[in-house]
Amino acid sequence: MDKKAFAEQIKLEVLLCFSAYSLSHAFSRFYRPMLDRLGLTYPQFVVMMVLWENGKITMKALTDLVMLESNTLTPLLKKLEAAGLVHRTRNRDDERVLDIEITEAGLALKADGQLAAVDLALASGEDLDGVIEMQQRMAKMRDSVREKLETA
Amino acid sequence: MDKKAFAEQIKLEVLLCFSAYSLSHAFSRFYRPMLDRLGLTYPQFVVMMVLWENGKITMKALTDLVMLESNTLTPLLKKLEAAGLVHRTRNRDDERVLDIEITEAGLALKADGQLAAVDLALASGEDLDGVIEMQQRMAKMRDSVREKLETA
DNA sequence: GACGATTAAATCGCATGCGATTGAATTTGG
DNA sequence: CCAAATTCAATCGCATGCGATTTAATCGTC
Secondary structure (H helix, E strand, C coil): CCHHHHHHHCCHHHCHHHHHHHHHHHHHHHHHHHHHHHCCCHHHHHHHHHHHHHCEEEHHHHHHHHCCCHHHHHHHHHHHHHCCCEEEEECCCCCCCEEEEECHHHHHCHHHHHHHHHHHHCCCCCCHHHHHHHHHHHHHHHHHHHHHHHHC | CCHHHHHHHCCHHHCHHHHHHHHHHHHHHHHHHHHHHHCCCHHHHHHHHHHHHHCEEEHHHHHHHHCCCHHHHHHHHHHHHHCCCEEEEECCCCCCCEEEEECHHHHHCHHHHHHHHHHHHCCCCCCHHHHHHHHHHHHHHHHHHHHHHHHC
């Protein structure tokens, strides 16, 4: 079958990208009740995961870890700051750099937040080995796609 | 190790949900140049995939297929209508129902759109068997998560 | 047939994502 | 040393997602 004939038969439900897209939304909807109790949205939770682990980080390093850019993270971090969970300060040595540091109130959420992360991780319907394998393969696929985008 | 001790060690990079989240964004960013040439965003492309296959569909059926709600799809469909790719009409038999039908201009994008879908499907770094397996497992996981959300 | 319950879509508000641009600080090359 | 290039974060505009609510139409039960 040539590419055109194959293309005519392709359907949304078999597309890899749509499975990833709809899976990501499904997780986000599933997590909402638990994250609501923490007062966090899912992207805010992702940022807090980084801060619970690292305590302090620059904007640049954060963009690399969460794979989002400053145009997304700046408003999000301002909301976290308004909620009292982080401090945002300019770096003394290089004024271009923004330092982000978790506050006492942010640290106070750590235990509950990390417990939530575990509960959520176990809610996928896969067994533990399956969860680990799928997580690794999706991460590998993501890195492969990102690699291709860079070298394009 | 108890749950609390396990939770303290958990990191963003090993979370299943974050792999799905970052994979979905990676696909979206990777696809953008090709979708730009079609004049579509990724969610618009998803809707057009359904319409290229079905020609005509109700809003209700569309929300089930793409797993998004009318509050997301109404503005998106109005943009597609403004671009001349779809018609939106009220159903004669039941005025609550919105019928969505692809136009000639929308059909004219079908061949290019479906070819794009094939190119994109092959860009993940997995071989064909791996693509199919991952697609199926992600879809199964998504359905499992959605099932749990419903019964919660 | 009436009327409360249900269903479908739209509307509103808020929080992302991200391309494009801007502005400020630093680095680099001559 | 200094101007151009680079880097970093912020800003702006637009397009999602989605919870909550509203509006309109239909259904179900008496």
